[in-house]
Amino acid sequence: MRLRAGSAVRLVVWTAVLAAAAMAAGALIKGPLGGYYFRLLILSGIAVVAAVSLNIINGFSGQFSLGHAGFMLVGAYASAGITLFAHHSINRAFDAVGLPAGARTPVEFAIAMIAAAAAAGAVGLVVGLPSLRLRGDYLAIATLGFGEGIRSIFVTVDALGGASGLHDIPEYTTLTWVVLAAIGVVMMSRNLALSTHGRALFAIREDETAAQAVGINTFKYKVLAFVIAAAWAGIAGALLAHSDKNIDPRSYSFMKSIEIVVMVVLGGMGSVTGAVIAAIGLTWLPELLRAAAVYRMVFYSALLIVMMIVRRQGLFGRAELSIRWMAETLRRMTSRALGERR
């Protein structure tokens, strides 16, 4: 695999620039914004990672997974396992290689997140291999069962923390990490969608029989989408655990999976941009509705219902927000306006 020199450099430069920008922005806005809104910012970033990754399964490949919170939980535990219990041995290894003090926390957290992605991805493979033979409603039920099952395991097995979960997890999650993860999952989704592999997923969504007839290994691609999405959900879980500073397995319930599904549906199944916007919007909306006090959730559900009636295909349908798309829309709107005047 050879990267073109230009594109490799561009990738590194952009990542560095964005990381620096996020770091600077984090430092600048944390004070004036206050802890509450800053935390909402972090949570919306984590929601973006979760929603955009679920979009790979539900939006791209047209399968229906209701177990995303389960993969987040696996990632949360895997990463906390590293930062809580392997902390000292990792630091000893850092001593051995002489890693400077400032780089230790980021490297340790990076290791924890890779572990989270690997663990959640592996569980995704184990769950996906049998359950992706099912279709539609049956798959939804199977993934729902997985999500609830994995939560029950963590709640009941005392060696894994039991019902009280895990505590005293270091607060490693910064705005920089969240932004980097969000950009990572968006870039990956977009590049996948533009490639022959993305088209294979879309073909499966449209017509599985026809997809097979043109030589697409539908089962392989469904499993692949499932594993990629699970791995990113694991990263979202790792970020959440290291922002919450604890893991309460009960909060990674079926309702959380539903929340992520709602983000994907509301944004428009298959639209990465839609998933991003909906994830941010739905994280802030309940908070902004706090003025409505006890009627908050009533408003929230009413808004969702209205949204689905007015725009069933979701905010973006399958469109993506790009410079070309904006230019086309602008051109269409102006030509229509001019046409009306004539």
Place this chain on the structure above:
Amino acid sequence: MALLEVDRCTVAFGGLIALDEISLKVEQGEIVGLIGPNGAGKTTVFNMITGVYKPAKWRTMTSETESARQVLPTARKRVHYGDIVFDGKSIRHLQPYEIASRGIARTFQNIRLFNNLSVLDNVRSACHVHAKTSIPGAILRTEAYQKDERRILKSAVHLLHVFGLGKYKDEMAGSLAYGEQRRLEIARALAVEPKLLLLDEPAAGMNAQETRELAELIKQVRDDFGLTVLVIEHDMRVIMSICNRIYCLDYGEVIAHGTPDEIKNDPRVIEAYLGEG
């Protein structure tokens, strides 16, 4: 040797024998017709060749195995599946996508396009078999990946032009007119770069003019792409004008095969279509 050879294959749905020890041969470069009354099992033949249905096992009751059974008790369990040989290799055990990548592409009786993808992407998604880049390569947009995508785009656009669909390339496939959808489905099948093309009632629902154009197109495509074609069709004008040979099916059995002239005058074919005279 024949490009495709189906040797005594049976397909059963529960107790219903849909295909009863079917045998047929398609030679390289031929256009072979598959005709027969409704429910004769024509589409089942396609589904069997493309791996959607697997041939069922059946027990030979020939004297040869009968005598073998007396010698070897285990021979009792000997069952046969028949065989489907394509391009010199058996494809009986393969999955539909593997059969497609070996070089058999098809269209469907009730058009099955990827309706919410653009016309271009319908064809491009069928270029998948010949795409070379790995998933990490696609995510990192390596040089090889970009080159591969450019090649796919070029061949897809070329195919669309051959089928007169170039101007619709950014339209959704589902929004095309019926005749254009039929043509797009053939274009998509050709993007697999098949050796054998299976067409399931390509002229269904077309008017006389469109039907004539389609017949020409099939012949042209056979010549230009060096294809072999197996076609199911009810329109006898199409069948008689393009086919080198014809198989006639009735109740899951081949009741006649031969040249168009032979088939036209075959009493069994006439009986199957019109009933006893």
